[in-house]
Amino acid sequence: MDEILLIAEQQxxxxxxxxxxxxxxxxxxxxSATMLDKVMVNYYGTPTPVNQTAQISTPxxxxxxxxxxxxTLIQEVVAAINKSDLNLNPVSDAEVVRINIPALTEEIRKDLVKKMNxxxxxFKVRxxxxxxxxxxxxxxxxSISEDVVKGIETDIQKLTDSSIKQLDEISKVKEKELMAI
Structure with missing residues (x-):
């Protein structure tokens, strides 16, 4: 019984x-260096995250x-960033790739919030x-009686409500961050 609750809570x-x-x-x-976490570079034939093939900094x-x-990966990094859905324009020289992050327009901000939602x-469905x-x-x-099952259902519902509330709170913070100019 407690095991079911613990597993649900952990998940x-x-x-x-x-x-x-x-x-x-x-x-x-x-x-933010985390922007590039999903960008995969062709590293000698193997798709590899950029952050595993390069140092990323925000000066x-x-x-x-x-x-x-x-x-030799500079052109691969540029190509991977261009292929990503980040709409960024990387500029490369002999040593590094620079990406100027343009300010977001109101329309783009709203689209990002919509996409995030x-x-x-x-995640709520999960x-x-x-x-x-x-x-x-x-x-x-x-081996579990009906009364105990009802208690488990109640406890799991509380966990569900709490988890969904956490997701919403995290999203509200990100939405404020996105909508800030």
Missing amino acids: MEDTVVAWQEHIKTIRTGRA EPQLLVIKPWDK KELEN IRNIRRDSIDTAKKDK
């Missing part, structure tokens, strides 16, 4: 953490500097699926 916490990590990759108009609030450890809904699976597991366990 919901993992989902909240995954949302926190995912939301860091959303562009906000300020340079200025609107500038990202990528310094590949292998200088769609993704948020997917939480609800965990709830459903946990309740189903409790109901299928014949």
Whole structure:
């Protein structure tokens, strides 16, 4: 019984953490190395995250500097950033790739918030699926009485509500960050 609750709680916490990590990759108009976490570089035939092939720094609030450890990768890094959905224009020289992060327009900000909210809904569905699976597991366990199952359902619902509230709070902070000029 407690095991079902613990598993559900852990899975919901993992989902909240995954949302926190995912939301860091959303562009906000300020340079952040995490923006490039999803960008994959063709590293000798193997798709590899940029942050595993180069040093990424933010010397200025609107500038990202990528310094590949292998200088032959500079063009690969540029190509990978151009292919990404970040709408960034990398500029390369012999040593580094520079990316000037343009200020976001109001329209782009609203689109990013809309996109974030769609993704948020997917994470909420994950939480609800965990709830459903946990309740189903409790109901299928014949050693647990109906009264105890009802108690588990109540506890899992509380966990679900709490997790969804956390997701919403994280999203509100990011939305404020996105909408700030």
